[in-house]
Amino acid sequence: MAKPKTPELPNPAAAAEYLIDSWQRSILFLDVMRRRAAQYEEHAAEVAPNVLDYKAELLVDGRKLARPVNYLLTRIVPPEGVAIDARKRPFVIVDPRAGHGPGIGGFKADSEIGVAMKAGHPAYFIGFLPDPVPGQTIEDIARAEAVFLETVIARHPEAEGKPSVIGNCQAGWAVMILAALRPELFGPIIIAGTPLSYWAGTRGQYPMRYTGGLLGGSWLTALTGDLGAGIFDGAWLVQNFENQNPANTLWTKQYNLWSKIDTEPERYLEFEEWWGGHVTLNAEEMQWIVDELFVGNHLAAGDIRTADGTAIDLRSIRSPIVVFCSRGDNITPPQQALDWILDLYDSVDDIRAWGQTIVYTVHDTVGHLGIFVSAGVARKEHDEFASNIDLIDVLPPGLYEAVLTPKGETIDNPDLVTGEWVMRCEARTLDDIRALGCNDLAEERKFATAARVSEINLALYRAFAQPVVRALVPPPLAEAMRRLHPLRLSYEMFGPRNPWMTWVATEAERVRGHRAPVSAENPLVGAQAMVSQSVVEGLDAWRKVVERLSEETFHTIYGNPALQAALGIDPSSQKRPRKAAESKLHEALVGQRIEELAADMTRGGLAEALVRALIWVGMARNVVDERGFAAIRRLREAHPASRQISLADFKARVREQYLMLIVDEEAALKAIPSLLPTATEDRRAAFDALRGVVEASGAPGDALTERLRRVAALFGLGPELVTNRKAS
Template sequence: MPNDNRQVTGSTPFGSFGPVFEYMTDAAQRSVLFLDVMRQRGNQYRDHLAETVPHVLDYAAELVMDGRTFKRPVNYLLVRIVPPKGVEIDPTRRPFVVVDPRAGHGPGIGGFKADSEIGVAMKAGHACYFVGFMPEPMPGQTIEDIARAEAVFLEKVISLHPKADGKPCVIGNCQAGWAVMILAATRPELFGPIILAGTPLSYWAGVRGKYPMRYSGGLLGGTWLTALTSDMGGGKFDGGHLVKNFENQNPANTLWTKQYNVYSKIDTEGPRYLEFERWWGGHVNLNAEEIQFIVDELFVGNNLAAGRIETSDGTAVDLRNIRSPIVVFCSKGDNVTPPQQALDWILDLYDDVDEIRSFGQTIVYTVHETVGHLGIFVSGGVAKKEHNEFSSNIDLIDILPPGLYEATFERKTGDTTNPDLTSGEWVMRCEQRTLDDIRAMGANSPEDERRFETAARVSEINLSLYRAFMQPMVKTIFTPQVAEWLKRWDSARMQYEAFTDANPFMAPLAAAAEQVREHRKPAAADNPFIVAQEKVSEQIVNVLDAWRDTQEKLSESMFLAMYGSPALQAAVGVNPEAARPRRPGKSLLHRELLEKRIADLKSHITKGGLQECTIRGLVYVGMARGFVDERGVAALRRIRLTEESSRLTLAQFKAMAREQFLLLLLEPEATLAAIPKLLPADMDERRKGLAAIRNVLSAAGEITGETEERLKKVAALFEVKEAGPSETGAEAVPFVPSKDRAKAS
């Protein structure tokens, strides 16, 4: 769109030729200012890479641990985010640890702006830590070394917060998410809730006609090209190649829109563009061993959800070992990590929701409708809504019973019940879901799964051939000096380097741009040539989009035809009758442990007192609703069930609620029938317990339907007549505002 500060055309001194001269003057000035922005971008690129620890964090930070000093050194750092002025940190609230992706760019995207993952977490009173990295990897550094270093980081964070009400909440952005999941599967005791933002975990997943990036490995013949590129880099893989892969997903934006937007809005857009380019151009490198693991085991091999990855000591990485709640945030507008790649690992691991519960896992997901991949981490709107709600309601997520849930958000209005129990502009609710809800988003057919399995086998063969016949020669030719020369002249870097002050042709630009700013004469918004310029730009975008769509359709057709060949599948050993290749096996040990756990649980049916019975009744009635609302959890924080000094901690409530939930699933009638025997004889105490149940439920809205019928049943078990607040002792639990109590009850 044209500049906002352009005025409607009035009379001009050149008559009918006025718009022509006006546009030519404007275009010439914009060209000078645009080139100056490119010059600033190039200089900024050089200055950024010259920093000791290049990053784009918008916060001051203090170094806590340096991974380069570890026994197995890595280029990762743990820093504490210094709270900005006016932000108070609550030492009793669990800390947050944000882990940024090392996918070609430098660190800091999780704290890129004030409205960011870090910003909203600190606003909610949580101490924040950040795991970043240096541009160059340590010699011999591997993915497993990084995981071990991050475990040490988490141990340190835990030790620094002895009064916290839970283990750290860890946010894994994009590629950092799968690294967090690998660590959580091997060291589950270190984690509180895990938030995965735009993280791919099921790498073959998708739907036909969309997300062609998943076909790339097969169309290139597998991962041998990754090995070749690393060898040409002297044992390192240039992150600039990963950046170009992202850019290729949207050629219209890469080749035209991003730059044209600056050119057309040159008077206002420069600072925002330079801010983002500081991160986008901050390329980092990976060791050959690191990138080869990523492409072999994850993106082409798809071995993570299948349980086929092992650590150096032989420990299998099984995501079912994770005991912390897992929050998955993805978007339909993300063509890098579509919802299927973010969620279909659940289908790979479990047959149904009952199996999720049998492993004691809680999985919460939310699917945004439109935001793109980077918007998940960068968008201020997303930070103010989804990330703010996750941060403010992390306790809600942590106390959810095992199962599968979808987090939904409803804007707070004047009609919202108990708005004082909400944390922001939205009301967060976790609603129960089944695996069919995940399947409804689309998934591969068994035939397509076999195609990807075939591509993985072909990749293994081609990689072996490359290592046997080509790798020795390539390593001989590409010395460290040649590798450095190639890196400097790579297009990903040259687009920045060519426009720096080191280029003698750019030297006069700064002075020329200053002169233009002093005599700036933007064309009017209704200038016919400005209108024509916008139309031409739209046509260029349409042509590039059409070219992209054609290429994507061709890529998909080629992949499906090539790897769908029965002859090729048979040649590489893929069973054409296999219904679902590479699904993790079921553990007999888990089944035995589960049977023992069930027997132990059943023995607890007749154990407990007022607290257990109150939570048992609350869970039973709440199960009819099929959701947990943040207002109910806020109400729980204000409950005192018995004496003033006896208040349930978050951890105690979580353990008790999970136990009562599982008992109600296993033996619902017996579990309910035991309530009268466990309750104290004191009727006042019983009334307090029932009032607590009612007030928590009513915090989210009126109690009706099956929920109301279940509440009456619980009231009968408590041997308390179901009536108004004054008869049930509701006044003894004053956590609903007085003006809302009658309505809530």
């Protein structure tokens, strides 16, 4: 941040002008605080509070299910002028229940819901009520969301593909758990800002991952739940977010409002309606989240089981997984969003063997909330994902990075691009994930040690302290303590119960009638900016010291070889403490599948030959471009016979032909002539279509041209068809 210029000393007139403006801004600031408090109480009084910018129609009330939960399925009513295509797969947005209320996924017109409907997709929203149903569990919520998805699927029999589900933050891991248990319900899954590898990170950054170890584990979660008489107050989760950036929490947010009081209030109040919509969880729900995920880090390793003993293995997911994260996110940094891939797989071939497609994109600057809220992000990343969701669905198994580049004026075939950006899915390896930063084995052992300490401390708390705490905290006392939470008090202290607020409202009206903003040239405005910057720098310096101390303390305590050995962690072990188990059954099934693919290389017809040849030619680029898929879509629309092939059938053929090339490339290529029709004109028409798809993404280079020549030979055609475009 550039430092403001040193201001000149003000003259008396400038000083008077600034003092009047400061007084008026302060009164108007207090009035915004009054309005904020009134908004808070009005929002809390609603039966189903949310901040959706769209009209929603209730379809399924989770409280009426066999295992009732406080979740709801709603259909988003398209705004006037928005056309929905019944053939397009629906989008289902699931909002996080992480202390705030629902609606952030449809907070603005430029939002996940907005861009989905803009692309012609029906949109549904899974939200929740402020208070949980007594006794509901995380597993109950997953079962309810399965019912919700079944309902959406039944409503769209004409749709080409299962619903695409977006899970924001906490909702992302919940969606992944359900997708592992019920993979048949899902189309492509988009997880935005979602932590799945909770120990991951980079030294010197992202200190939130050390919190559980520094607090001695999850016993404090149990204590908080007991102090709430079985209810965990989500305001504590929001407080954790606030603590990550004290400069913003204690100063910048308020200063920005005060200094821009004539333009900022409406935006500020709009966001505060969601930020202050605190919800609660059952203590058992929060305990499960902390033990199994935040501290235990059991999800990626497949160590979590349902009530009936079913292991939750993320490798069971059959839908493409799109991971959206950001380097500017200190809540879910890229390592926590992506390193679960390293826990599950040994190589990209391993990903392919499990039949999974994983696409990721890493934003450079946007913060955690900006991933869901930022209009710029919605108009770019989410817009491209929504527009190209079918392309993502048919990608061959593997690991890809979604790279977005401006369409510009010089790009080839701009008519094949749906938005202002061109999306390319570029093949990546696990080394690309490691390059973003990951734990070494020593760090993994430290977190494993912290998890063991957490288990011991929780057991000690439950044995000796929990009965006493529960006996001393009846529900009325717990409710009183919830109302006294600092975050709630920050709203209520400016509410109608404060008699001074009546005077503030009256004075604010008078000030608006005599508003005299200070001129930008006033030297005291520059001094004000300098003071603000000094406060921010001081708070940032304090934060960095605390973060550094926290990190060093964690590594010193849990890196102690004696402590590790005492807790059963081998300090010299070269194995990751959390690693998904190998499956002999899966290995046998893969071997059987390889034999089937080898036997089927000569089976099929022109469609199989075209798909196989197209994939092989495209492998030279190592990139899948949205323009190529758009060209395929146009061909499909232009030929009635092609329209009879569903998207699901096309996806199955792409995967099968791709795997044949992986199993035995030469054998798969040599089998192509046996799949082609005998008529030369049919082969030539097919080759022209293939070449058109390849050239849709831009002029082919030498490698692609050479492959096109070989395909022409396999089709029984001359090489001049490749070099002479007009010949066709």
